[in-house]
Amino acid sequence: MSDNGIPxxxxxxxxxxxxxxxxxxxSDYDGCVSPIVSRPEDAVPDPASIDALVAAAxxxxxxxxxxxxxxxxxxxxxxxxxxxxxLVGSHGSEFESGFAVEITxxxxxxxxxxxxxxxxxxxxxxxxxxxxxxxxxxxxVRNASETDAVAALDRARSGPASWPGVHxxxxxxxxxxxxxxTSKGHALDTLRDxxxxxxxxxxxxxxxxxxxxxxxxxxxxxxxxxVGEGDTAAGFRIADTxxxxxxxxxxxDQRARASSTG
Ligand SMILES: O=P(O)(O)OC[C@H]1O[C@H](O[C@H]2O[C@H](CO)[C@@H](O)[C@H](O)[C@H]2O)[C@H](O)[C@@H](O)[C@@H]1O
Numbered sequence: 001m002s003d004n005g006i007p008x009x010x011x012x013x014x015x016x017x018x019x020x021x022x023x024x025x026x027s028d029y030d031g032c033v034s035p036i037v038s039r040p041e042d043a044v045p046d047p048a049s050i051d052a053l054v055a056a057a058x059x060x061x062x063x064x065x066x067x068x069x070x071x072x073x074x075x076x077x078x079x080x081x082x083x084x085x086x087l088v089g090s091h092g093s094e095f096e097s098g099f100a101v102e103i104t105x106x107x108x109x110x111x112x113x114x115x116x117x118x119x120x121x122x123x124x125x126x127x128x129x130x131x132x133x134x135x136x137x138x139x140x141v142r143n144a145s146e147t148d149a150v151a152a153l154d155r156a157r158s159g160p161a162s163w164p165g166v167h168x169x170x171x172x173x174x175x176x177x178x179x180x181x182t183s184k185g186h187a188l189d190t191l192r193d194x195x196x197x198x199x200x201x202x203x204x205x206x207x208x209x210x211x212x213x214x215x216x217x218x219x220x221x222x223x224x225x226x227v228g229e230g231d232t233a234a235g236f237r238i239a240d241t242x243x244x245x246x247x248x249x250x251x252x253d254q255r256a257r258a259s260s261t262g
Contacts, residue, residue, distance in 0.1 A: 004246050004250060005243065005246060006238065006243065006246055006247060006250065007236065007237075007238075009236070010223075010225070010236045010238070010247075011250070013221075013223050013235075013236070014201065014223065014247065014250060014251055014254065015254055016221060017199045017201055017221055017222075017223055017251070018251055018254035018255045018257075018258050019254075019258045020198035020199040020221060021061060021198045022061045022062075022063075022195055022196050022197050022198050023061065023062050023063070023197065023198065023199055023200075023201070023255060024063050024065065024188075024191055024192055024195060024197035024199070024200045024201070025053075025056050025062065025063070025064045025065070025201050025248070025251055025255075026064070026065040026066070026067055026188060026191065026200065026201065026202045026203075026212075027049075027053070027065075027066055027067070027202070027203040027204070027244065027248070028066070028067060028068060028069075028184075028203060028204040028205060028206065028208075028209050028212075028227075029043075029045075029066050029068035029069075029070060029075055029078070029079060030043055030068065030069070030070070030172075030205075030206070031172065031204075031205035031206055031227060031228065031241070032049075032203050032204060032205050032227050032241060032244045033045045033046060033049045033050070033053070033066060033079065033241070033244065034046065034078070034079075034241070035240075035241045036172060038142055038143055039143075040131060040140065041078075043078055044078065045078070045079050045080070046241050046242075046244070046245050048245035048248075048249065049241070049244055049245040049248050050079065050080065050081065051249075052245065052248035052249040052251070052252045053066070053081065053085055053248060053252075054081070054085065055252040055256070056248070056251060056252040056255055057084045057085045058084070059252070059255050059256055059259050060259055061259075062255055062259075063084075063086060063191065063195045063197070064084070064085045064086065065085070065086040065087070065088060065191055066079060066081060066085065066086075066087055066088070067088040067092055067184050067187050067188070067202075067212065068087075068088070068089055068091075069089075069090070069091045069169075069171070069176070069206075069208055070089050070090075070133075071089050071090060071094070071133040071134055072087055072088070072089025072090065072094040072095075072096075073089070074089070074133075075087050075089050083096075086191065088184075088187045088191075090133060090134065090135055090136065090178075090182060091136075091169065091176075091178070091182035091183070091184055091208050092182055092183050092184035092185070092186055092187030092188075092211070092212070093135065093180060093181075093182040093183070093186075093187070094134065094135075095187075095190075099134070099135065099180070100186070100187075100190070101180050101181070103134065103135050103179065103180060106165075107135070107165070107179040107180060108179070110163070110165055110166070110179045111135065111136070111137065111179045113160075113163075114137050114160050114163075114166065114177045114179070115130065115132055115137045117156075117159060117160040118130045118137050118138075118139045118156060118160065118177070121139060121152055121155050121156055121159070122139060122152065124152070124155075125141070125144050125148040125149070125151060125152040126144060126145075126148065127141070127142075127143035127144035127145065127148065127149075128140065128141050128143075128144045128148065128149075128152045129143070135178055135179055135180045135182075136167075136176050136177060136178035136179065136180075136182075137176070137177055138171075138174050138175070138176045138177075139152060139153065139156050139174060139175045139176075139177075140173065140174050141153060141173050141174070141175075142172075142173035142174075149173065153175050156175045156177070157175065160177055161175065161177055165179060166178070166179065167179070167180065167181050167182065169182070169207065169208055170207050171206050171207055171208060172205075172206055182208075183211045184204070184208060184209060184211050184212035185211040185212050185214055185215035186211075186215070187212070188200060188202060188212050188215050188216070189215055198220075198221070199220065199221040199222055199223070200216060200217075200222045200223070201222070201223045201225070201251060202216060202222075202223070202224050202225070202234075203225045203227060203238075203244055203247065203248075204224075204225075204226065204227065204234070205226070205227035205228050207230075209226075210232065210233055212224070213226070213232060213233040213234045214233050216234075216235075218235050223235065223236065224236065225237070225238055225247065226238075227239075227240065227241070227243070227244055228240065
């Protein structure tokens, strides 16, 4: 363990990555930059993480991105982040220029049916709520009783999640139903190609982040960091959002040193 509480192997890997020509530093939002809270609209960011992301984004040949399951506009409002930090919403499918895939009229009609169905499920289980996004809708059960949470999720899984054209993502006390295919891994590929990144660092805490970890190339110096418990394809693990802030600040600092020594 290093003095800063980050595993020594991770510290070494981050130091190497901070020295590459072009670096992509990317993180998930909820559970990484912001702690998990009861109500999605209350998910404010850790100021130390925001400071580190902004500092890193100001450095030469360094692109910083937040790749979130959130609607992009909501991500921008909650995080307060703006260019040059790149914001990608809707689990990697929503860029500043719009969605990576077209949302057809048929898909919109399906989305409306999904919202109706999830709303009717939520109405039967107190504490359950429904979040609506441009290409998906989410059943939240964090504030339902344990029994109701299980029953609500089961009904959504065996009902609307099984409809044709629906893409299901499990998450932390949520089930998300999308009308387009999403992938944080494809988002990382797009960003990597766009900037010609020599190494990618990605931090994530949830099931949706596993697609990002799966697209990393550890043999080429990429670093995947899982935040918290759970199975993962990431090569490294840290405990919580405090550690995220420590990692981001460490990378920003090392990158600044590497830039100043040329
Ligand atoms: O990819 P992310 O940035 O991690 O977004 C994933 C989902 O985050 C939000 O839900 C999660 O965070 C909420 C606030 O802490 C919490 O109440 C909920 O239980 C979590 O699942 C967001 O509401 C979803 O739209 C995102 O897909």
